[in-house]
Amino acid sequence: MYPEDLRYTREHEWARLEDGRVRVGITQFAAERLSDVVFVELPAPGSTITHLETFGVVESVKAVSDLYAPVSGKVVEVNPALTERPELVNQDPYGAGWMLLVEPTDPAEFAGLLSAEAYRALIGQETG
């Protein structure tokens, strides 16, 4: 399930444009591959993240995975629900499982991300 109104990274993050800001999370593909998420380490509001560089990690029962920034910018909000309920990432990766809200510094970065169709093709390759 890969909503058409989102854009995607090759590292399985999604990005949604909301009134000039960008909301970020991980895709269903990533959430399923991780299986049970137990901790999410995210940057504090006010910090800066950089396009395609790591901004945090997701800890699942058996492994740690890096999170890669879809866009550069300042972190405006961090999802407070993930501290108590990290499983939201598995249950609702595009909704309640969102991770960051970012004030982007370069609009071209969002436009350069993968479309839903391109992302589906990418993961089709990975699972094929």
Add this chain to the structure above:
Amino acid sequence: MVAAELRRTPLHAAHVRLGARFVLFAGWEIPVQYAGIIAEHRAVRERAGLFDVSHMGEVIVEGPEALAALQRLVTNDVGSLEIGHGLYTPMCTPAGGIVDDLILFRIAAEQYLLVVNAATTAKDVAWIRDHAGSATVRDISSEIALLALQGPAAGRILARVTTARIDEMRPFDALPAVLVAGRTVFLSRTGYTGEDGYEIGPAWDDAPGVWDALMEAGAAAGLVPVGLGARDTLRLEAGLLLYGSDIDERTSPLEAPLGWTVKFEKGDFIGRAALLRQRASGPARRLAGLIAEARAVPRHGYVLQSEGRPVGTVTSGAFSPTLQTGIGLGYLPRELTEPGMVVAMAVRGRAVPIRVTRLPFYQARH
């Protein structure tokens, strides 16, 4: 790079039907999970789970010289082992390192069955043959499959497919040949989860019939299939060691919490002299139980620090579904392994407090 031929257990088709996700382990394609690691872990703690561990190795050592050969090879005392009973033991190198850990059953007067790790089966068979003297050694790993039925409901479920007196079996008891689901199997009251349970060894081709019968017999009790992912979180909570991670040829049983398996007074065995020396001076490092004091999960390879200096490493770690925090095992200098002591674990540039704790992390109270 040409991939080595991948091996599959006789239950592969069943796993595919059950929606298993597979992983490569020791040259085998094995389920890592079905419904999910936490769900499977909880099922075993609360009800029962069924594991396919047919990739493990089985070796028969038999004949009039079998006892003498095994007494040489293992650190535990095989001399007092009754027919129909088993024991857990490491097998050591002359330097006191660990070749493998295994369970050894006496299945007849002069016949013993050894169950060894999948990743070390070939090494173990060669090692045993080299030190067997005139005892006969048979590798039957491809002839016998292995299923583990584990959890508080395991006995109830197994009783529906066998008339063997399984409730009379003590832990580590074994019945070399009984009928389960109409097939002759090896049966032991053993496991790797910290729960009550049984391990069932049918002939390789009988495994699907036994698996299906157990799954059906256990449906009403909530039996689920369980993969390697939950197998690891379960054994870690139970304080059980994993060869290749926690112990290997560079670690001794006196450093791991396996001193109880080393019976110096039974007579000579490979590694005895080296282990006696180590016992005299006291091992410099010990494997300790570790529990995270903050939101971090110990992982294999993470560095442990004290007063800013590296002092050890994590050998196993995972998020514990039962304790709801990160747990692990790691080697530390002996003086830092008192329960309650706190060291630091380096995680992505931060120092996270980690507390030494007694093993096991979890003990079944059913």
